[in-house]
Amino acid sequence: MTTLPQTTFEQMDIDGIAAIEGRVVIFVAPDGSMDAGAKRVDRLTKKAVSRLAGSKKFEDAEPGSSHMIGFPVGMAAEAVQVVKLSRKPTASDARKAGAAVSRAGTDTAVSVIAPTMARIGDVALGMVLRAYDFSAYRTGGNDGEPDPALTVYVNDTDAAKAEYAPLEAQAQGVIFTRDLTNEPANVLTTTEFAERLVGLRELGVEVEVLEEPELEKLGMRTLLGVGQGSESPSKVVVMQWNGGGDEAPFALVGKGVVFDTGGISIKPGPGMEEMTMDMGGAGVVSGVMKSIATRKAKANVVALVGLVENMPDGKAQRPGDVVKTMKGDTVEIINTDAEGRLVLADVLWYTQERFKPSAMVDLATLTGAVIIALGHENAGTFSNDDSFVGDFLKAAKEEDEGAWRLPLSPDYDRLLKNRIADMSNIGGRPAGSITAAQFLQRFVKEGTPWIHLDIAGVAYVAKGTTLSNKGATGWGVRALDRLIRDRFEV
Template identity: 40%
Template structure:
């Protein structure tokens, strides 16, 4: 176990409250739209996310919200929290924000989301957790709006906590986060939630059941694999959604070893699994009227005498065999087992898998957009709409028929790494394991981590996909 203090998990969010009266002497922020404004002799153009400090009575910051779109409000909330915490020598515990008479509930929610996520910080330090800002007080001139805004914030907070938990899980260093730790943590953070049942299966159970892909990938590590199974079953729910998340707690690439330069980032290679765990927790906390099962096949892809090899043939749960071409294409190996198991055991109405799967998708779409593959248009539209509501961008990619034959194997039923357009062939490989169930594959290799801050994102793990999954589940409720 760790001999140094780890940040709390889930991370603590600042308190955001709504009121119709301010507190005398409390530092105040004023929101400025694209028309601009002048306060205390300082002109602010209203540019989204631009914060300027002034000295005019109680007003200390001017914050630009631009044209007032949802993304503008999120960026403004994030920028304000960062500006408040920028001066460590002058810590500010509480700030109040004047909303103005024309602000609506959705804008309040987006401002709060930005503040919650933009102020996120993960650091393992001898000093423990730090951070000055504790409370953000949103001031509305409409007394009757306060209860409605409070209700809005309760839901938004659950979404923010989902993204925060997903970030925490992915940011945790891999000398702490092995498959057993991830499984134990998933069970702990879902404990006590109504309608939730959590189970973690060990390597003996995986061997008895024939999870050949998970066992092959995890076979080179001293930390054995796990299958995390979380079920949320509210009484009377008629729809059932299966979520499957890649849970590779560290990825060396195995015998097809990765370059050293980027390997330290592979602590986040379970970001898909983290998003799935966090989403189920939020779905249950919100008491959505939809049955959800979440599976996270967790393994560490390491190098040793017991590592799986290029050229091996692996038999997955359900019997399909795979010819291994590259041990660094390990995510699809563990997902294949979990997809077949989840579909055949639980008979869901739809299945969605989430994974930091291919560098090819990062090349194709960059680092701010997730790749979406889907077997049916209706499910694709649901995911895209959910992402729009969540503030996460997705781009639908094609399942090109021209590359289907490349996935079919000669030595085995399918080939794991057939070449060609990597993101597409990986998705086609996974499609071999989903039968005829409506299926979507979300490749988050690009947006799962960030090198610098932008909008409500901070450096490190981003928690991408967690909010989209919650909104997707809500669309079935």
């Protein structure tokens, strides 16, 4: 598993700046003003920083952008990186600035000079998240040598460490999610996925793995139907974090299809290799649990993930099959590639039957239609509760994780009508993301506040984002961690 870059906070020594090797990072405000550390670097470099700050190039640059001064006169450093950032930045700008530090490379020691910078914890978070690189299967690399250190020099180390601690817990969860989502399916089988979640017991999470015989006894026939063509056994992993007294738990439910060929309704070959990310919803749920356990959240949270593999085989589920859900409704399988909603239907129902949650969120890389609607900038957001979804959208906005609410309406239910069963598992091409959400809503009990997040466009991207390289993003961990902190912690 990928480890976070070693980030330490050290006491600022203005007189020692000249001797620092590697890359030195300083911050200059849009108006050219500097803190004491940046001023010292400016003096050491014979006003090179001032000349840069007064240039049109710096004036036109966006907040969080950076410029390099190579092999500066008067310093031992290989380079000075000048990052444009207000002395009192927003959290978003601070994270962008941190990301700019890592985007410039981490092949040498990086020393950030920030004696009095506000939101230094967010700067460090941006550095750590953008430094992530999934390199487990690339030979060579750094031959086992540890990555160069990220050192942040501040005046008050205790305050900086306290500010960063909950954000570091977030980062731990994001990295866990990214690793799970990036793993190839021959490594991250359903069994291996479950074993990694069992590892969360070390943090105090109660973890239970439900195997196929128990799932059969419980009546999870739609979930089992998805996985019946695979050699990997289907599982449901139940995680519980008890940090909030006797309060009813907040529930998270994730789709964990470790690989999705589409089953008998097989997908086109081009791009199928990316279907290792079809467990992205379960990955986010797992990352949130790691975050809240790491920071010892004072909340009760349960998280359940349905782990299956959707493969074509002589035993695989067929179009035209009729299956009965745990709830008791019947579904005709029109397309075996619409399998995620079948997994979630049973797990959602089981979650409510067993835990009676105060509120519930499910996450899934569910539909390609949501990418057509919202691109890769926003997750599709559906809910039966305006207050609950409002709190989530506020948390997502504060964490810079794009989310956009789409409608639910009984008018769409007619698209799921079926001739021989209670419903079809797809509603056709029109409003594909909405009909998928309408399908799931049938398995949400009346009175349970619920949000469905379709993360197909945001869980895994072909181009890097501000805080991530291409591949898995870990979208949703930060927003849900904040939602738990703001709404459910006692």
